[in-house]
Amino acid sequence: MTNSSARRSYHHGDLRNALARAAAGLAASGGPDAVTIRGAAREVGVTPTAAYRHFANQADLLLAAQDLAITGMAAAMAGHLSQVPSEGDPVDLAVARLLSTGRGYIQFAVEEPGIFRTCFTGYLDRPEGSDPDLPGRAPYALLGEMLDQLVEVGYLAPEDRPGAEAGPWAAVHGLAMLLIDGPLRGITRAEQEAAVDRTLAMTVRGLATGPEAERRRDR
Amino acid sequence: MTNSSARRSYHHGDLRNALARAAAGLAASGGPDAVTIRGAAREVGVTPTAAYRHFANQADLLLAAQDLAITGMAAAMAGHLSQVPSEGDPVDLAVARLLSTGRGYIQFAVEEPGIFRTCFTGYLDRPEGSDPDLPGRAPYALLGEMLDQLVEVGYLAPEDRPGAEAGPWAAVHGLAMLLIDGPLRGITRAEQEAAVDRTLAMTVRGLATGPEAERRRDR
DNA sequence: CTCCAATGTGAACGCCGTAAACTTTGCAGG
DNA sequence: CCTGCAAAGTTTACGGCGTTCACATTGGAG
Numbered sequence: 113m114t115n116s117s118a119r120r121s122y123h124h125g126d127l128r129n130a131l132a133r134a135a136a137g138l139a140a141s142g143g144p145d146a147v148t149i150r151g152a153a154r155e156v157g158v159t160p161t162a163a164y165r166h167f168a169n170q171a172d173l174l175l176a177a178q179d180l181a182i183t184g185m186a187a188a189m190a191g192h193l194s195q196v197p198s199e200g201d202p203v204d205l206a207v208a209r210l211l212s213t214g215r216g217y218i219q220f221a222v223e224e225p226g227i228f229r230t231c232f233t234g235y236l237d238r239p240e241g242s243d244p245d246l247p248g249r250a251p252y253a254l255l256g257e258m259l260d261q262l263v264e265v266g267y268l269a270p271e272d273r274p275g276a277e278a279g280p281w282a283a284v285h286g287l288a289m290l291l292i293d294g295p296l297r298g299i300t301r302a303e304q305e306a307a308v309d310r311t312l313a314m315t316v317r318g319l320a321t322g323p324e325a326e327r328r329r330d331r
Numbered sequence: 332m333t334n335s336s337a338r339r340s341y342h343h344g345d346l347r348n349a350l351a352r353a354a355a356g357l358a359a360s361g362g363p364d365a366v367t368i369r370g371a372a373r374e375v376g377v378t379p380t381a382a383y384r385h386f387a388n389q390a391d392l393l394l395a396a397q398d399l400a401i402t403g404m405a406a407a408m409a410g411h412l413s414q415v416p417s418e419g420d421p422v423d424l425a426v427a428r429l430l431s432t433g434r435g436y437i438q439f440a441v442e443e444p445g446i447f448r449t450c451f452t453g454y455l456d457r458p459e460g461s462d463p464d465l466p467g468r469a470p471y472a473l474l475g476e477m478l479d480q481l482v483e484v485g486y487l488a489p490e491d492r493p494g495a496e497a498g499p500w501a502a503v504h505g506l507a508m509l510l511i512d513g514p515l516r517g518i519t520r521a522e523q524e525a526a527v528d529r530t531l532a533m534t535v536r537g538l539a540t541g542p543e544a545e546r547r548r549d550r
Numbered sequence: 551c552t553c554c555a556a557t558g559t560g561a562a563c564g565c566c567g568t569a570a571a572c573t574t575t576g577c578a579g580g
Numbered sequence: 581c582c583t584g585c586a587a588a589g590t591t592t593a594c595g596g597c598g599t600t601c602a603c604a605t606t607g608g609a610g
Contacts, residue, residue, distance in 0.1 A: 123605085124557080148597070148598085149598065151597095158559095159560080161559070162557075162558050162559075164600085165558075170597090170599090232512060233512070252514065278506065278525075278526035279502065280533070282526075283498065283502040283505055283530075283533075285505035285509055286506065286507075286508065287497065287505065289504060290500065293451060293452075293454060294451045298454075306497075310494050310495065310498050311498040311502075313537075314534065315533065316537075317537040318532075318533035318534060318536040340575080341573090341589065341590095343588080343589085346588080346589090367565095367567085368566080368568085369565080369566060378590050379568090380589080384589075388568075
C-alpha cells in the first residue's frame with residue numbers, strides 16, 4: 113500500500129498527487145474519517161507540515177481524496193453498465209440500463225464502502241455559492257441519460273421527466289447507505305440481493321407512467 | 332444549552348444520564364462527530380475521566396446519545412403521523428399514512444440533521460452477533476405496519492409483502508441523506524419539496540401491485 | 551554565480567481518547 | 581456513633597490529531 117517511489121531528494125517533485133493518492137488509500141480502507149494529514153504524510157514519507165504547502169487543511173486534502181473517489185466510482189459504474197447487452201427490445205433495453213446503473217451504484221458501495229462514503233462527505237462545510245457542478249453529480253448525470261432514454265421509448269411519461277432523478281437516486285443511494293452504514297448492515301448476502309431486487313423493482317415500477325409501460329402492464 | 336442543574340456535592344447523583352443528555356445535545360448541534368467524552372464532561376461540569384465510571388469509551392457514550400436520538404426521531408414521526416385524518420376511503424387512508432410516515436422521516440432529517448445522522452451511526456464497529464433488535468429499526472417496524480395496512484386494503488399484493496420494507500425505506504432514507512449530507516444539500520426549499528413529492532410518488536406507485544391499485548389505475 | 555521563491559523540516563500548542571494512581575464521599579455493619 | 585470499604589470523582593500523563601511559526605534546503609531565473 114505504501115507508495116513505492118521513494119523520495120530521492122529533498123524536494124519530492126510530485127508531493128501533492130502523492131498525498132492525494134495516499135489520502136484516497138486511507139479513505140478506501142477506513143472511510144473519510146481515516147483521511148488525515150499526518151497519515152497521508154506518513155504514508156508518503158514526509159513531514160506532516162509539508163502537506164500544508166499543497167493543501168490548505170485536512171478538509172482540503174479530503175476534497176482531493178473525494179475527487180479520486182468519485183472518479184473511481186464513475187469508472188466502476190461505467191464498467192458495470194458496459195456489460196449490458198445493446199440489442200433487443202428498446203424498452204427492455206432502457207430498463208435494463210437503468211437497472212444496471214442502480215445495481216452498479218449499490219455494488220460499488222458494498223464493495224468499496226470507504227470510497228463510497230468518501231464520495232458523499234464534506235458537503236457540510238463547502239463554501240456557500242460554490243461550484244454548482246458539485247462532485248457526486250456524475251451519477252446524477254448518468255441517471256439523467258437513463259431517464260431520457262426511458263422517455264424516448266415511452267416507458268416514462270415526458271411530463272414526469274423533469275425532476276425524475278430524485279426518486280431513483282434516492283432509492284439506490286438509500287439502500288446503499290442502509291447496507292453499508294445502517295441497520296441493514298450485517299444481513300446475509302442473499303438478503304442483501306433480495307433487498308436490492310425489491311428496491312429496484314419498486315423503482316422501475318414507480319417510473320412506469322408512459323404509454324408503453326401501460327401497454328406492457330395490460331399484457 | 333449548558334445543563335442548569337449545578338452539581339452540589341462531590342457526587343453528582345445522576346451523572347450517567349446527565350452525560351448522555353449532554354452527548355445528545357452535542358449530537359444535535361454537531362452530529363455524531365461532535366459527541367466527545369471531554370465535551371460532554373465539560374458540559375456537565377465534571378472531569379473527563381469521571382465519564383469512564385459510566386461509559387466504557389467514546390463509542391459507548393455515542394451509543395447512549397444514539398438511543399436518545401432514536402427516541403426523539405420516533406416521537407417526531409409519531410407526532411407527524413397522528414395528524415393524518417382517520418376517516419375516509421381505506422385505500423386513500425393507508426396510502427396517506429405511508430406518505431405521512433415518509434414525509435415525517437425526511438422532515439425530521441432536514442430539521443434535525445445532527446440527530447438524524449446520529450441515529451444511523453456506529454453500526455460499523457458493533458459486536459458481531461449483537462442485539463438483532465438494532466436501533467434504527469423503530470422506523471422499520473412503523474413502516475412494516477403501514478405496509479401491512481396496504482396489503483389489507485388491497486393496494487399492495489400479499490405476495491409482494493415479504494421484504495417490501497427495503498424499497499420505501501431506501502427511498503426515503505436516501506433522499507434524506509442526499510438532502511442533508513449529499514449533493515442535494517443547498518437546493519431551495521421548493522426544489523426540496525418537489526424532490527420529496529416526486530420520490531414519494533414514485534414509491535407509492537412502485538408499491539401498487541394489488542388488485543385495488545389496478546382498479547384505481549383504470550379509472 | 552547568486553539569490554530568491556518554492557518546498558521541505560522541527561518544535562510547539564491545544565484538542566481529543568484513555569489509563570493509572572489518588573481523593574472524596576455515602577453508607578453498611580459493628 | 582464510628583469505622584472502613586466501595587463507588588464516584590480528580591489529577592496527572594501519554595500518544596495521536598490539526599495547525600502554526602520559525603528555520604533549512606534546494607532548484608532555477610537573472
